[in-house]
Every structure is written in structure tokens, then in C-alpha cells.
Amino acid sequence: xxxxxxxxxxxxxxxxxxxxxxxxxxxxxxxxxxxxxxxxxxxxxxxxxxxxxxxxxxxxxxxxxxxxxxxxxxxxxxxxxxxxxxxxxxxxxxxxxxxxxxxxxxxxxxxxxxxxxxxxxxxxxxxxxxxxxxxxxxxxxxxxxxxxxxxxxxxxxxxxxxxxxxxxxxxxxxxxxxxxxxxxxxxxxxxxxxxxxxxxxxxxxxxxxxxxxxxxxxxxxxxxxxxxxxxxxxxxxxxxxxxxxxxxxxxxxxxxxxxxxxxxxxxxxxxxxxxxxxxxxxxxxxxxxxxxxxxxxxxxxxxxxxxxxxxxxxxxxxxxxxxxxxxxxxxxxxxxxxxxxxxxxxxxxxxxxxxxxxxxxxxxxxxxxxx
Ligand SMILES: CNc1nc2c(CC[C@H]3O[C@@H](OC)[C@H](O)[C@@H]3OC)c3nc(N)[nH]c(=O)c3cc2[nH]1
Ligand SMILES: [Zn+2]
Numbered sequence: 118x119x120x121x122x123x124x125x126x127x128x129x130x131x132x133x134x135x136x137x138x139x140x141x142x143x144x145x146x147x148x149x150x151x152x153x154x155x156x157x158x159x160x161x162x163x164x165x166x167x168x169x170x171x172x173x174x175x176x177x178x179x180x181x182x183x184x185x186x187x188x189x190x191x192x193x194x195x196x197x198x199x200x201x202x203x204x205x206x207x208x209x210x211x212x213x214x215x216x217x218x219x220x221x222x223x224x225x226x227x228x229x230x231x232x233x234x235x236x237x238x239x240x241x242x243x244x245x246x247x248x249x250x251x252x253x254x255x256x257x258x259x260x261x262x263x264x265x266x267x268x269x270x271x272x273x274x275x276x277x278x279x280x281x282x283x284x285x286x287x288x289x290x291x292x293x294x295x296x297x298x299x300x301x302x303x304x305x306x307x308x309x310x311x312x313x314x315x316x317x318x319x320x321x322x323x324x325x326x327x328x329x330x331x332x333x334x335x336x337x338x339x340x341x342x343x344x345x346x347x348x349x350x351x352x353x354x355x356x357x358x359x360x361x362x363x364x365x366x367x368x369x370x371x372x373x374x375x376x377x378x379x380x381x382x383x384x385x386x387x388x389x390x391x392x393x394x395x396x397x398x399x400x401x402x403x404x405x406x407x408x409x410x411x412x413x414x415x416x417x418x419x420x421x422x423x424x425x426x427x428x429x430x431x432x433x434x435x436x437x438x439x440x441x442x443x444x445x446x447x448x449x450x451x452x453x454x455x456x457x458x459x460x461x462x463x464x465x466x467x468x469x470x471x472x473x474x475x476x477x478x479x480x481x482x483x484x485x486x487x488x
């Protein structure tokens with residue numbers, strides 16, 4: 118069964134839209150924030166907790182799962198859904214980004230990338246076909262084409278040849294996928310920070326007719342206004358009736374800016390990574406729970422939140438847990454941070470429905486301290 122996208126509403130005062138994605142493991146309302154479960158787990162959470170928090174789809178990572186425990190083992194276990202006991206949609210990245218950001222001694226060629234594992238230094242190769250083989254073995258509902266996330270900054274020449282190789286790799290991924298019953302392969306637009314290259318990449322990928330498209334090569338350290346400008350230029354080049362996924366974006370302000378520019382899906386390790394370090398996202402900005410000022414603060418993490426952590430525990434208690442290194446501390450801040458972003462996207466969907474997204478953004482920014 119293929120990936121289907123229904124465009125339910127388009128905003129009048131921005132490119133924001135409401136949609137619904139149908140996958141073999143269920144439906145996803147967009148715009149959506151997708152929690153990251155890189156190694157087959159959303160860190161510190163059980164799948165039941167992730168579901169109760171309102172997550173509709175989670176991400177996993179081809180590079181990590183290929184290295185450990187190996188995609189063949191997961192395939193023998195019945196696929197990733199079964200292995201990790203998550204019976205809802207899963208999206209897997211293609212491994213390209215992690216090869217470049219995690220491993221060293223990489224050699225890139227037309228065939229693919231040779232690299233050494235960041236775990237034990239063993240030599241490996243992943244190319245378009247290998248990435249498809251791994252993702253098929255994992256059985257994810259949405260798979261990403263094998264691409265090169267062009268580093269930032271890169272010259273025009275490097276960005277051009279990198280984008281053109283990503284396009285050739287996309288063709289090979291599409292080719293490989295043809296012989297499988299899976300239909301959830303998304304193309305990834307590259308082109309660095311250059312509009313003409315972004316346009317070329319988008320046109321070539323749309324020509325290949327994917328069920329969805331990601332905007333890659335962003336959230337790689339470029340200035341926010343540059344990302345917004347490139348996004349504003351790129352999303353209109355993508356088909357209206359297909360989902361658009363901005364990779365690696367997840368702080369509240371970026372989520373608003375992405376949705377307003379026509380993005381339907383976003384992912385980020387930030388909320389869970391920040392949570393484990395004791396940084397809490399609240400309606401009034403970030404809060405570092407270890408701070409001494411919370412020692413006797415018996416109020417909840419976020420006055421406006423009704424999550425399990427905010428309902429049952431105080432800042433003082435959670436600070437105590439972090440101070441003595443108790444695991445429950447990271448679990449409670451993770452529950453809260455995930456709920457905060459999932460709830461934010463729910464509120465954004467409501468605001469689009471009621472044609473008041475820009476007002477909601479202003480209101481949120483003022484309280485959060487962005488303005
Ligand atoms: C953080 N900024 C950022 N992340 C990015 C990722 C990883 C997301 C993936 O990596 C993990 O999070 C780091 C998540 O697991 C996610 O999985 C889909 C990208 N992946 C690919 N294939 N191509 C890109 O151009 C790309 C750009 C990114 N920019
Ligand atoms: Zn909360």
C-alpha cells in the first residue's frame with residue numbers, strides 16, 4: 118500500500134496547510150512533529166508512553182541500526198515495528214547524514230560512501246542500493262533516498278556536483294525500490310545555499326514522482342534567516358498534494374517558521390537530548406532544572422502544561438533527581454519536552470483550522486521570550 122496525502126486546508130495568510138498522510142501503519146495529521154528514536158527507541162520512553170504523549174510517527178536511523186544490531190537481525194525479528202514494539206508509522210533516514218556527521222575516514226564516490234564505524238572503526242560501505250536494502254529490512258513506512266547532505270558552508274561548485282550526485286543516487290534508489298512492494302520512498306532536495314541549485318534539485322526529483330519530498334541540507338549551522346529564505350523558495354517548487362518534510366528541525370521558533378513556509382513534517386533530537394541534560398522547554402522559554410533557584414520551587418515545570426510530569430511532580434523534586442543522578446529525572450523531563458512539542462504542533466494545527474496561525478505565533482513568541 119502506498120503513502121497517500123490528503124491536503125485538507127490551505128491557509129490564506131501563509132503557506133501553512135493541514136493534511137493527512139495515510140501509511141501502512143496508520144494515519145498522520147500534519148503539520149506534525151516526529152520524535153526521534155535513532156537506535157530503535159525514543160530514549161528513556163516506552164513505546165506506550167510515546168503513544169500516550171500523542172506521537173503519531175517516530176523516526177529511526179539506518180546508519181545506527183545497520184551498525185548495531187544489524188538490519189538482518191531486525192529483519193529476522195520480523196522488522197523494526199515488531200522488534201521495538203511500535204505498531205504505528207516509522208520513518209527511517211537513509212544513513213547519508215550520519216555517515217558524514219558521525220563516522221570518520223570516509224571516501225565518497227559515485228558508488229556510495231566508504232566509512233569506518235564510529236563504534237569500532239570497522240570498514241563499511243553504504244550506497245543507494247545498500248541504503249534501500251537496509252530500510253526494506255527494517256520495514257519502515259517512509260524511507261529516505263540516500264543523499265549527501267551538502268556541508269555548510271560549501272562552494273557553488275561543490276554544492277552543484279554534490280546535488281547532482283544526490284539526484285543520480287535518487288534515481289538509483291527509485292530503481293531499486295521498483296522491485297519491492299514498498300511505496301514510501303521520499304526524495305530529498307539538496308543544493309546547498311544556492312537557489313538555482315535548489316530549483317534544479319526540486320525539478321529533477323519531482324520529475325521522478327516520489328510520494329513525498331524532504332528539504333535536506335538545512336539546519337546544518339546556517340543562519341536562521343537564510344534557512345527561512347531557502348525554505349520559502351523551495352517548498353512552492355514541490356507538489357502541493359505531496360507531504361513536505363524538513364529534516365532535523367525542531368525548536369519551537371523553527372517549527373513555526375517551517376509550517377508557515379509550507380512544511381508538513383519535522384523531526385529533531387533536541388527535545389529528548391535537552392531533556393536528558395535537564396533543559397526543559399516551557400511556555401515561558403527554556404528552564405535549566407539543576408539551577409539552585411528551583412531547590413525549593415514546589416510549582417510544576419510549566420504552569421500551562423498538563424503532562425504526567427507537570428501533573429504529579431514539582432521542579433524541586435525533578436531538580437533533586439537530576440542532582441543525585443536518578444534515571445527518573447531524565448524520564449520526567451523527556452515526557453514533558455516531547456509533550457510540549459507534540460502539543461505545540463496540535464495547537465498549530467488548531468490555529469490553521471481557525472485561520473489564526475500568525476496571531477498564535479505572535480502570542481507564543483511573546484510568552485516564550487523570542488520577542
Ligand atoms: C539536525 N539537522 C539536520 N539533520 C539532518 C538530517 C538527519 C535527520 C536524521 O538524523 C537524526 O537527527 C539528527 C534523526 O534521526 C533524523 O532521522 C530522520 C538529514 N538527513 C538526510 N538524509 N539528509 C539531509 O540533508 C539531512 C539534513 C539534516 N539537518
Ligand atoms: Zn509538562
